[in-house]
Amino acid sequence: MAAERSLLFVPGDRPERFGKALASGADRVIIDLEDAVAPEAKGAARQNLVRWLESADARDVIVRVNAVTTAWYEDDMRALGPQTSVIGLMAPKAEEPDAIAAMRARMRNGTALYGLVETVRGFAQLRRVAQAKGVTRLAFGSVDFCLETGIEGQGAELDFVRAQLTVESCLAGLAAPIEGVTVDIKSQETLEADVTRARKYGFGGKLCIHPAQVAAINRGFSPSVSQIDWARRVLSAARAGAGATTVDGKMVDRPVILQAEKILAQAGAEV
Numbered sequence: 001m002a003a004e005r006s007l008l009f010v011p012g013d014r015p016e017r018f019g020k021a022l023a024s025g026a027d028r029v030i031i032d033l034e035d036a037v038a039p040e041a042k043g044a045a046r047q048n049l050v051r052w053l054e055s056a057d058a059r060d061v062i063v064r065v066n067a068v069t070t071a072w073y074e075d076d077m078r079a080l081g082p083q084t085s086v087i088g089l090m091a092p093k094a095e096e097p098d099a100i101a102a103m104r105a106r107m108r109n110g111t112a113l114y115g116l117v118e119t120v121r122g123f124a125q126l127r128r129v130a131q132a133k134g135v136t137r138l139a140f141g142s143v144d145f146c147l148e149t150g151i152e153g154q155g156a157e158l159d160f161v162r163a164q165l166t167v168e169s170c171l172a173g174l175a176a177p178i179e180g181v182t183v184d185i186k187s188q189e190t191l192e193a194d195v196t197r198a199r200k201y202g203f204g205g206k207l208c209i210h211p212a213q214v215a216a217i218n219r220g221f222s223p224s225v226s227q228i229d230w231a232r233r234v235l236s237a238a239r240a241g242a243g244a245t246t247v248d249g250k251m252v253d254r255p256v257i258l259q260a261e262k263i264l265a266q267a268g269a270e271v
Contacts, residue, residue, distance in 0.1 A: 003268075004028050005205045005221035006214045007062070007139075007178060011036035012045035015052050022059050024211035025218065030062045033076055034092050035144075042072045046079050053083045062088035062114065068099045077106050088112035090139070095122040097132035104134025112136040114178070117165065118144040126164055130172040138169050139207060142180030154180070154194075159201065166202035176204025185210040195220030223267045231260035 008026035010017050012033040021029045037045045052058060063086050066072035080086050087110075091103055094115035104113055113134050115122075118141020122129060130138055140161065142154045151157050165177040179198035184190045191213055198206055199221060206217045223231070230247070237245045238257050245252050 003266075004137075004175075004178075006208055006217040007205060008208050008211065008214060009036060009064070009181070012049050012063075013037050013041045015048045018052055018061075019057060021211065022061075024214050026208070026211070026214045027205070027218070028062055028088070029059075030064055030090060030207075032064045033072070034064050034066050042066070043075075046072075046076060050079050050083065053085050058085040060085055060087045062086070062090055062112070064090035064092060064116070067091075067093045068096075068103065069093075077103070081106060081108065084108070086111065088114060088136070090114040090116055092116045092141070093119050093122060093144075094129050094135075094138075095119060095125055097125070097128045100129065100132040101134055107134075114139050116141045118142075118148075118180075120145075120148055123161060123164070126168050127171070130168040130174060135172070135174065137175045137178065138165055139178035140165055140180045140203075143183065145180075155197065159197075162198065162201040162203065170202075176202055179203045179206040181207045181209050182213065183209070185212060188216060191216050192220060223263045227263050228267050231263040234260035235264070 004027045006026045007028045007030055008021050008024055009030050009032050010021040012031050018031065031049055033042065033045055033049065049063070063080055065076040065080065080089070089103070089107060089111060091100060091113065094100060094117055100115060107113065113136050115129055115132070115135045116139045117123060117126060117129060123145070129135070142158055145158070145161065146154060169175070169177045179194070182191045182194045195206060195217055205221055208214060208217055234247050234252055234256060237247050238252055
């Protein structure tokens with residue numbers, strides 16, 4: 001889970017884009033049956049997805065199903081339950097722990113369950129949602145959250161929500177949460193600023209809506225060369241030292257060692 005930095009949405013009614021999304025370099029592709037698909041196209045999108053999942057072109061994907069309160073949820077769950085290439089489901093408008101647990105009970109063992117927190121009710125029940133049976137990781141639906149609340153802007157205006165998502169994920173023993181999308185697909189500067197903010201608030205990845213956003217997200221949520229070098233020197237000093245030791249003039253104690261180990265684990269690097 002910690003390695004999933006970029007999670008790219010692709011509309012479920014555009015099967016010709018599935019392969020392109022999978023070739024984008026994104027850590028995960030999320031095939032969307034919810035917001036990206038118009039109501040009149042829901043059935044066709046589901047059928048197209050199932051047909052693709054049963055083809056030789058299928059690869060491991062996450063699917064965002066329609067919300068449990070909608071008329072399409074039951075059909076989504078029935079159609080996707082047997083599909084072994086669906087390695088994760090995303091629950092939109094995650095609000096009710098009982099509904100989340102019921103969804104988990106219908107999923108194959110080993111399938112990840114992402115709770116998308118995007119409503120005021122979901123935020124108000126954040127601790128219960130994070131600790132609901134079967135939740136693997138939380139994601140922030142920042143666009144819908146702003147739409148419901150009337151909050152204008154997804155920068156500092158939402159930092160109080162980001163902090164809570166990180167704290168409650170940590171308390172529940174979940175992987176670091178996933179940041180919402182950057183809707184401006186043309187500005188790399190905006191995207192990079194959004195990634196930097198999310199990482200500072202303890203997020204471990206980010207949802208995206210265009211393949212052009214993938215590289216910056218992967219780069220932004222990966223340790224830098226200097227961080228990897230520092231982590232290696234910390235662990236080397238810790239192994240060699242007989243008691244208190246320092247790296248770059250700062251004492252190396254247990255929290256510093258744990259941070260170094262975390263950086264190398266994120267980078268997939270060896271000491």
